[in-house]
Amino acid sequence: MDTPLYLRPRVDPPLAGLLRDPPFLHSLVDALGSPLNVLLPETAAENAARFRAVYRHHHLAGRVYFAHKANRSGALLRRLAVEEPAAVGVDVASLEELRHALGCGFTGDRVMCTGPKDPEFLWLAARVGATVNLDSPGELEQLAALVRKYGLGRVQVLARLSGFESAAAQEGAGTRMLSRRSRFGTPPRDTAALLSAVERHSDAVELTGVAYHLDTTGLDEKVRALEQCVLLLDECRARGLAPRAVDIGGGFGVGYVADAGEWERWTTALSEAVLGSRPPLTWRGHTYGLRNEGGTVRGSAALYPGHRPTAGPGYLDELLSLPAPVLGRPSATLLLEHLHDLHIEPGRSLLDQCGLTLARVLEVRRTGEDGGDHLVRLGMNAGDMTLEEHGVLVDPVLLPRGGPEEGAADAVDAVGAVGVFLVGNLCLEADLITRRRVHLPRLPRVGDLLAFVNTAGYAMDFHAHHAQRQPVARTVAMEREGGAWRWCLDEQYWPITHPGGMPA
Ligand SMILES: *Cc1c(COP(=O)(O)O)cnc(C)c1O
Numbered sequence: 001m002d003t004p005l006y007l008r009p010r011v012d013p014p015l016a017g018l019l020r021d022p023p024f025l026h027s028l029v030d031a032l033g034s035p036l037n038v039l040l041p042e043t044a045a046e047n048a049a050r051f052r053a054v055y056r057h058h059h060l061a062g063r064v065y066f067a068h069k070a071n072r073s074g075a076l077l078r079r080l081a082v083e084e085p086a087a088v089g090v091d092v093a094s095l096e097e098l099r100h101a102l103g104c105g106f107t108g109d110r111v112m113c114t115g116p117k118d119p120e121f122l123w124l125a126a127r128v129g130a131t132v133n134l135d136s137p138g139e140l141e142q143l144a145a146l147v148r149k150y151g152l153g154r155v156q157v158l159a160r161l162s163g164f165e166s167a168a169a170q171e172g173a174g175t176r177m178l179s180r181r182s183r184f185g186t187p188p189r190d191t192a193a194l195l196s197a198v199e200r201h202s203d204a205v206e207l208t209g210v211a212y213h214l215d216t217t218g219l220d221e222k223v224r225a226l227e228q229c230v231l232l233l234d235e236c237r238a239r240g241l242a243p244r245a246v247d248i249g250g251g252f253g254v255g256y257v258a259d260a261g262e263w264e265r266w267t268t269a270l271s272e273a274v275l276g277s278r279p280p281l282t283w284r285g286h287t288y289g290l291r292n293e294g295g296t297v298r299g300s301a302a303l304y305p306g307h308r309p310t311a312g313p314g315y316l317d318e319l320l321s322l323p324a325p326v327l328g329r330p331s332a333t334l335l336l337e338h339l340h341d342l343h344i345e346p347g348r349s350l351l352d353q354c355g356l357t358l359a360r361v362l363e364v365r366r367t368g369e370d371g372g373d374h375l376v377r378l379g380m381n382a383g384d385m386t387l388e389e390h391g392v393l394v395d396p397v398l399l400p401r402g403g404p405e406e407g408a409a410d411a412v413d414a415v416g417a418v419g420v421f422l423v424g425n426l427c428l429e430a431d432l433i434t435r436r437r438v439h440l441p442r443l444p445r446v447g448d449l450l451a452f453v454n455t456a457g458y459a460m461d462f463h464a465h466h467a468q469r470q471p472v473a474r475t476v477a478m479e480r481e482g483g484a485w486r487w488c489l490d491e492q493y494w495p496i497t498h499p500g501g502m503p504a
Contacts, residue, residue: 034379041079067347213249355456381424416442
């Protein structure tokens with residue numbers, strides 16, 4: 001085999017410490033089954049504090065709303081609920097997420113309701129005094145009708161915008177959109193109608209700000225959107241409305257791969273494989289959407305950027321520091337000058353380094369295909385470990401059954417490195433944990449564990465299902481306590497007691 005194309009994960013403490021204790025992790029999977037999700041609620045709180053530090057640095061007020069949809073866990077919500085109420089809230093995108101957040105201790109005034117909403121969701125949001133992030137003018141009509149019919153208090157609403165135009169479009173040079181068009185939010189051409197509706201329903205709703213959430217990593221686009229929100233708030237004030245918050249959504253991102261060079265080598269090799277100048281790196285030559293057109297790679301890869309130089313709080317800092325395209329001053333300065341609050345809704349980035357997913361190796365065999373690759377079958381399936389469209393998967397960490405000495409990677413690295421395909425427990429050809437050939441420091445053995453690191457955001461339970469009655473992963477919450485790890489089932493975790501259930 002040529003040089004292994006590793007994509008080794010970024011692992012920070014305390015997660016790194018946990019991985020140095022394979023016997024403990026083995027005992028957990030022995031007791032609770034494979035797959036098993038492990039969460040570190042404390043790390044989520046630390047991430048929230050890191051975002052808060054960026055606010056302080058820029059002298060900004062406003063809330064960090066954790067986007068619940070990134071993980072189903074109750075432990076994470078309960079841990080975040082004990083944070084300073086003015087600083088940390090929760091963004092819920094369904095009726096059940098709202099009920100869950102309330103049950104975990106968030107009062108209604110700390111809840112932001114996003115996404116498409118059914119009447120029950122709208123009613124409960126209004127009933128408990130949550131903020132409704134309006135998806136459309138129609139949603140506003142529906143909300144106002146519910147408020148009147150049931151005699152509810154005035155509901156705070158944000159106007160979610162979408163379809164921001166590029167500078168070129170604003171200058172009349174066309175209508176090029178910078179981002180993927182979103183199905184959520186109100187496009188600029190309809191904002192006047194939305195504001196009129198807000199005024200018409202002023203007995204039922206109060207506009208407290210404007211919002212966007214852009215599914216992109218592009219900073220320019222977000223700076224532009226933020227500025228357009230500030231400009232729209234000026235317009236609102238000119239009309240006699242008094243909104244004072246800009247909610248810039250989520251999408252601050254996570255760096256999954258530790259080493260920029262490894263990411264660079266792998267993506268370069270993927271292009272070479274698409275062009276046919278090297279053998280495929282993937283199951284049956286999967287190309288992640290790239291094509292070879294006459295010797296040139298075309299298309300864009302359906303891949304999350306595995307290595308990111310700045311992500312999470314650092315990305316927010318950069319966004320706030322960049323000059324706004326029209327007004328010329330940094331976004332943070334614009335917000336500060338207007339005394340606007342800044343709200344954010346981080347999901348993935350708030351859960352950076354907050355968890356891992358463990359799976360037992362059930363079988364190791366050679367495939368006939370691709371010149372003798374190995375298949376490693378795991379006690380999990382693709383639904384248990386999903387990054388979008390098999391987007392990126394960093395290498396799992398091998399935790400040998402026999403303890404760390406057998407897996408001493410450095411000793412066996414040169415001779416033992418092996419490329420494997422990770423397959424799942426479903427009776428389904430497509431059930432691969434990743435389409436990537438994954439390089440491991442040595443061939444796993446039946447009974448070993450593979451630890452997928454940094455799975456708390458979207459990967460561990462977003463797509464989990466009950467197909468074939470295979471078990472859905474249990475989730476445990478873990479905390480470092482005086483030199484030892486204390487754990488409990490997710491549903492048993494309350495931050496006011498130690499995970500073991502003893503009062504603090
Ligand atoms: C999904 C979503 C988020 C969270 O996005 P991340 O990329 O996980 O930070 C925030 N706000 C809205 C409206 C969303 O739909």
